[in-house]
Amino acid sequence: MYKSVLLMFILLATYSCAESKKDNNTTTETTNIDKKWWKEAIVYQIYPRSFQDTDGDGIGDLKGIINRLDYIKSLGVTAVWLNPIYSSPNDDNGYDVSDYRNIMSDFGTMEDFDKMLSEMHARDIKLVMDIVVNHSSDEHEWFKESRSSRDNPYRDYYHWWPAEKGEPPYRYSLFDAEGNAWKYDEQTDSYYLHYFSQKQPDLNWENPKVRQEVNDILKFWAEKGVDGFRLDAFQFAAKDTTFPKFPDGFEKNFIQYYAMQDGLHKYLKEMNSEVFSNYDVMTVAEGAGRTLEEAHELVDADRNEINMAYAFDAVDIPKADGYDLATFKETFSKWDSAFAKKGWISIFLSNHDQARMVSRYANDSLAYRAPSAKMLNTFILSMRGTPYCYFGDELGMTNNPKLKNIEDYKDIAAINGFKKAKTNNEDLDEYMRNLRFGSRDHGRTPMQWDASENAGFTIGTPWLPLNPNYKSVNVNAEEQNEESVLNHFKKMTALRTNNDVLVYGDYKLIQKEHKQIYAFTRTLDKDEVLILLNFSKNEASFALDNLAAYSEIKINNYLELAHTELEITLKPYQAVILGKD
Structure with a gap:
C-alpha cells in the first residue's frame, strides 16, 4: 500500500x-519575546445562564460557577471570560444593562461575585468581565432620566432626534423587527437611536460625562480585582452625531458605516490612561475594525489603547451549505501574517453569538463528532494568538435538534429576524434552515454535566431545552473515557502551557x-x-x-x-x- x-x-x-x-519544556533560548500573561492565557468563556443552576429556577448562577471551579481548573485553562452578569431586564440576555454596579438577581448577589472571584484567584484563574457600554438598557436610570424631558441633565447621555426635524436619516438596527434603529418616543416627541434592540439605546460617547461614567464603572470592577475587560460592540461607539444620510442599501455592508468612526481612538486612549494602564488587566474589544491597519491601530502597544484584536472574519465563513477550507486557511494565515511582528490577536471558532463549532466547521454526526471536535480544539490551541474556548466545546457539544420551529427559540435576534423576514416576504423556509444551522441559541443550551435528568444542570426546568445527546455527551462520561474530547482538550492545554513554541x-x-x-x-x-x-x-x-x-x-x-x-x-x-x- x-x-x-x-x-x-x-x-x-x-x-x-x-x-x-517532561521532555519538551519551553525552550530556554528564546530572545526578543515580549511575554505577557494575557498572551499565554487560555481563556474559557462561560455563558452564566447556561453553565450551572443551584437554586432550581432553570437558570445558571454564580454559585453554580463556584461549585464548578475545580472542573474549570482541571481543564488547564487560565482565565474565564464571563458574559454579562449585571442587573438587566434581559431583553438580550444581559447585554442590556440597567445597573453596571449590581448583580442580576437571576445570577445571585455581589457577595456571590466576591466569593467567586476570590475562589478563582485561589486557583490561579483570572477573570475577564464583559463590559457593555455601546448601549445600556432602556431601564437604566440614565435613560429613564434622559427620556423624561428635553432639558434633563441626562438628555445627552443618549442620541436623540427631535420629531420637528422630520424623520431621522435611516439607520440599520441588527435586532429590530423592522430593521430601523430609530425609535419614536412620544414622551418628548423625539426619536432615540438603538443599533441593537429597542430596549438597548446607544450611549452618546461624545459626551465627556458618559465617558467618565464608564471609566468610573471600570475602576469599580478593577478595584475589586478583576483581571480584564472585554468591550462589547465597542467599535460602534463613536458616531457622527450630525447623522448624515447614508447611501441606499448601506445596511448590506453596515460595518463600513458603523465601525471605527472618528473619536473611537480618543475614547480608548482615555480609558487606557485613566483605567487600563493603572491595573494589570487584559483588554479586548469585540470586533477589530474594517481593515488590518485599523486592527493594528487598536492593539499595537505604542497606541496605548487595548491589548488584542478579536476579529470575526473566520466565524463568518461556515454556511448551511458548507465552506471552503482554502478560505479558512487564507483567513487565519492573513491575520497571523499581519500580526507576526507587532500587535496580538485572539483565536476562536465559537462564542455566545455563534452556533456550536463542531456543527459549523466539522461534523457532528455520531461517527465523527468526537474526532472532529478534537481536531478543532487542536487547531485553536496550536495557533499563535490568545485562544478563546467556549464552554461545552471541550466536550464536543453540538447544535440542538430540538430547535426546529421559530417558537423554540429564545434569542431576540432569531425572533425579530423572523418577523423582519416575514414582513419583507422573504423565504421563511430558507430563513429557518439557516437558523437551525447558525442560531446563537445553539451555543447557549445548558452545559451537559452528566446523564441524570436535565444533565445535572438544574433540578428545575432549563431555560433552553437540553440537547438530547446529553446522555452520552457529558462531563461525567467523558472524564471516564481516556480517549474522549474532554481528555484530549486537557492534553492540548497542557501541551500549549508547557511549550512556548505554541x-x-x-x-x-x-x-x-x-x-x-x-x-x-x-x-x-x-x-x-x-x-x-x-x-x-x-x-x-x-x-x-x-x-x-x-x-x-x-x-x-x-x-x-x-x-x-x-x-x-x-x-x-x-x-x-x-x-x-
Missing part, C-alpha cells in the same frame, strides 16, 4: 502528555492548496512543530520531503498514525502535532 517504506502504527499511549511535559512561535502555512489538510509549522529558535489537521470525512495523505525529521508525536486524536518517512495518511478529522527529536 505504501511504496518502499514500512507502514508504522504508533499508539497514543507511547507519548502521553506527561512525557510531553504561544510565541512563528507560523508558516504549508501546502496551502491541499483541499483536505490544514498544515502549518510553529517555530521558536530551535524548537519546531508540525501541525496536520484533516478537515474532511475522508482519509487524506500528506507528503513532505523532510517529514522524517518530525519523528516525535506530541498529540494525536486517534490511537494510531499511518506514517512513513515521506508521507502521512490522516484518518477522517485526524489531528496530529509532530515535533523534531
